[in-house]
Amino acid sequence: MSRPDNDWRQVLGLRSPTEDRNPRTEAIDQLPAADLVRLIMTEDRSVAAAVELAAGAVADMVDRAVAAIVGGGRVHYVGSGTSGRLGVLDAVELLPTYDVGEETVRAHLAGGPSAMMVAVEGAEDDVDAGHELGGSVAAGDLVVGLTASGRTPFVAGALAGAREAGATTALVSTNPGAPLATDVDVAVLVDTGPEVITGSTRMKAATAQKLVLNTFSTAVMVRLGKTYSNLMIEVRPTNKKLRARTVRMLVQATGKSPETCAAVLEGADGDVRVALVALLSGAEVSTAALVADGFPPDPRRVSDPAGVRSAVAVMAEAQV
Template sequence: MTRSGSDWRDVLSLRSPTEERNPRTAMIDQLPTREVVSLVLAEDRAVLTAVEAAAEQVGALAEAGVAAVRRGGRIHYVGSGTSGRLGVLDAVELRPTYDVGEETVLPHLAGGPSAMTRAVEGAEDDVDAGRAVTAEVAAGDLVVGLSASGRTPFVAGALAAARELGAVTALVSTNPAAPLAAGVDIAVLLDTGPEVVTGSTRMKAATAQKLVLNAFSTAVMVRLGKTYSNLMIEVLPTNDKLRARTVRMLVQATGAPPDRCAEVLEEARGRVRTALVALLAGCSADEAARAVEAHPPDADRSGDPAGVRAAVAALGVVAR
């Protein structure tokens, strides 16, 4: 196992706001419980401002994600500790929400899957392990490094190897002076400032990274045609709650009664997009299926990336 080649002295010299002491919380251990909670929440208010300041960079990252998937590539999240776990969380939640799995978004966590529930702190220092995860990376993929400090050796190894393979690289960090930023195509650097508890980057730094990932993956999915309006038309109805949500979504989109929506959804064999087109166009599920096939999702179709409006129009109706 190859370490980063640095030691604690190098890390000690790292410039990162998250490692500085927060003067506003220096007396936190002397406060009553409710005041501790109020102080934590007051600090959290600054997180959204920090993320909003990087909106242009997050937008560029989302455009790179759309481009990677459209050319047949994948999006990879690479990280350790809390940052890496957030990448896993974002990736796995895309399956039930948008019917997107590891064929499109693949997370790589330092220490492997077991590190999701058990801290494997030394894994973040393994450069070779980071390089090894790129065995699943191809030219044209997007590799997103997640690192609060912006220096994590595991992430550094992955990004370096990804560049060699011809992948697009990006970094999401809460260190405006992140050392790894200079070597990536897109750097999203968030200035969340010192943590409430010094160096505890599971707090503001993690919240900021979660907000970025939410905005990034949602924008990518919307642009890839996974929604109609603000409704999830690729949701997998794998339990009662999601089945009810699917019917409710069809009611919301079309104004048809719930029983009718459930009936058409069954006729469409559970394909929400087909059922939606059938209800909007007032046609059979088979006719809707043919229209959907003729108008697949297209990120370049202005105002209608999902193709639902185009499919309905082809059937002689104007969709809302």
């Protein structure tokens, strides 16, 4: 495959707003701490609005991710440096929150897992490593490239390899003129402008990418039926805080006492979804489990992707 020219003269000629000098912060090193902090925060205030302008593209990416997962595929985040680390952070936090692991969403960081803590020199320029990675995904997967500049060679290689493998591709970048945007199925381009410190894309660019990933993965999980209302019903109770959260969530959803919710949850062997159906319908746990099995999570059930409302409605009709 063709390789991006890594000669510094060529790179210098490729413009990205994140590399421009910010005229509002040129005197930043002359400010006392209070004014310095206010200046940084003022710049950060523009990020959420810039992300909101990309809402349509994010929604498109959500639909493609849901389709990939329902079809038996996975979502892959691919990136380097700060962008890649944000992908890792988003992916790993889905396990305790929604009981979703690498079998559904997986992050790939240039330089490997060790690059999460220590920068691996040259990893982001390794287009061949990216291409090999992209070529290893399955047809029907969704591969999301994360790069502030929109031209990182490792990400370019991964997206090219993924396309050759038959995967759907997406790009999240803070360069509205991202070179890689022309060859992906959906591009989320957020114009965050020049950074407070020139080229320090761990700042506004990273905040924008974090907001996009938060929105994207949360929306995907909701559409997959991982929530009832705004409550997490597939949280993995791996510690005391999360175990208490599951009981508190049942109390919030049903208005029942903590003691009742804890007892029903125990009777449901910790299955929050079954416990919720039982509590909302007033049925025995065994009956709730049977009916809930008939309404598994399904994003095509637009107003009830988790199936909880449908199960409860059927049981209410049976009691009339």
